Amino acid sequence: MPNDAVTADPRYARRPPSRGFSLSWRDPLVRNIFWQLLILGIVGFVVWWLVSNTMRNLEVRRIATGFGFLEREAGLPIGEHLIPYTPADTYARALLVGVLNTLRVAVIGAVLATLLGTVIGIARLSRNWLVARLAAVYVEVLRDLPLLLQLLFWYGLMQALPGPRQALNPVEGVFLSNRGIKFPLIVWEDAHSAALLAFVAGIAGTWLVGRALRARQFATGQRTPLWPFGLALILGLPLAVWAAMGAPFTPDMPALRGFNFRGGATISPEFAALLLGLVLYTAAFIAEIVRAGIQAIHSGQWEAAGALGLSRGDQLRLIILPQALRVIVPPMTSQYLNITKNSSLAVAIGYQDIVSVANTTINQTGQAIEGIAIIMIVYLTISLSISAFMNWYNARIALKER
């Protein structure tokens, strides 16, 4: 049949599409609304069914609901706490201690994993075959073993260390035993606080000097090295302040008294094993991200940088890494989220993070729903905050296209 015959035939004439509301199954809008109502209805019914079951079960088992238990005395000992805490404190405070413990291991772990991962990622691209192969083996092995297995392994090694009396003593004042790692501290005095302030001021000053020097370079073309200023401000200023205030220095050395150590500071075996496991595991993933980011930069950039006479280290630092960061930052965000979520494996080796504290709370009070809700809310808050920060950072370093 020729085409014009089709259009001429009134049966095939197109009706103008009506945007008005017509209750016809042929209207996609009607179909869409129907399907959405159906799916929402099913989901709503399932949720209602689960909630009503739960309410009935709670009634039968006489479990009180609500967060009233948070005000009760916890009676739950926590070995490591960043804020003052005793077992006589409330559950709310115990959970807060748990959150702070989670944040402590996650933040320190993220910083160390980034440093180690960047080094390994760059090492994988080294021109030295041995270095590149070693980095590749590290990545392959660490990535392909479950984190929990690695944590149990490190924790087992920590526990296999000798007792305090036979503690390993690699450096004067540092003791490795199955009670943890002991290291000396300095008795804190006013002069130290002043030096710390001077240190922060030194960093700020260096940043300002750096800005001024860069402005001068743009204006005059003359480069002045920044590092003498940095050295003087960041190291010299605090030292001068400390010396001016009498240079107090009393080390607090750990020493064996009876069956345990007194004095100094401690890293518990649980924290050490968790941090070690998290850092080594996450560094393997970060190394892959860094390597992929560097490889994504066109080789012409290396060659152009080399043609300008930059050393290989300067090429990497000034030309390649700033561009690679744009590729690296988005997947890095998910690694920071992962290290935070993976820190929840602490519960398996007895480091008291939020999951571990909430789990004990559930066992003591029977408030399962509230306990798990608290865990989820804490992690959702942390996850969303990290995402928001990394999105802001990503937008800042993104290519400014005009």
Add this chain to the structure above:
Amino acid sequence: MTPPPAEAAAISPGAGFDPATPRSAPSMSIGLLGWMRANLFSSWTSTAVTLVLAYLIIRWTLGFLDWAILNAVWSVPGTGQNVNTSACREMKGIGACWALIGEKYRFILFGLYPFDQQWRPAICIAIFIGLYVVSAMRRFWRRELLVIWLAALAAIGVLMWGGVFGLPHVEQERWGGLIITLILSTFGIALAFPLSILVALGRRASNLPAVKALCVVYIELIRGVPLISLLFMASVMFPLFLPEGMNIDKLLRAQIAIILFAAAYLAEVVRGGLQALPRGQYEAAEALGLSYWQKTGLIILPQALRMVIPPLVNTFIGMFKDTSLVLIIGIFDLLNAAKTSIIEPAWQGFGTEAYLAVAAIYFVFCFAMSKYSAGLEAEFNRHRNR
């Protein structure tokens, strides 16, 4: 191309030109020596790094071989309760106690499954591995693969539970070891995958705002919390969700948690594939007058899924490793079996050996998947590197 004059002279006969015999490159720049010079000793720093690393590697490798092979204790007298591990105790720290693995390997692989029936989980492990190999071969990437998977998973269910074909029934509490790890990861992926496709499609359905919102909330909620919190939910809260008298065993509850967890991550990978497909494919399918499900099933998914197979395999590796978390809620997977095998006083303190053995098993599975995924990725990207 015009040949260089020297070459032109060389090939014209009788010109009285006597070409120099080709000289080989300097012996320091070819062969093994040349390679070593370029890759190990290219500069002073490189040479120093190479020497230090080589010294450390040789020293540690020799130390490890001493511990793992030369000084290792391969067997000890007695079995079960009467085992005498003093030989291992004497060599502790000097030599590995592989006698532990000899004594406990059946426990690590099969858990507390009845001893004379352990051929059944053994066959199941073989079926699982066969299933992975078949799924990895591209000639089997067609609809029939679905049938193979269904048949294999059904066969595994029959073999493990028993109660039919004259196989004695084995209750689920006695399952354990490697087979639990394989069951949790394989069933988890098999069931999470279809769910993840639906969720990914739902997240892209801009004409269904309510469905889209539901899918977004599901994905972001699950991805924002650790797997442990879901497993705790499955072990502590799940019994409260069900009407009285209805109960689901612990393994199945953990399995459901793993499926829900895996589906959220897989959905994001699938969504990546859906987004990477050019719009023209969607429009062409619509122009053919295909319905939504025809368009999705015949045009979109076959292409989108193919694109994301490498990241899918990487997600599978993550899920395979993450099944070890069920240890925390007391399920006997491979890792928990290793942890439990050293609880007896006779074997206490030999955790390194047990964990190394289990690590080897995990590594073989994950490394194979990781190499496979990398190979596939290189193959898919070949057109780009040409």
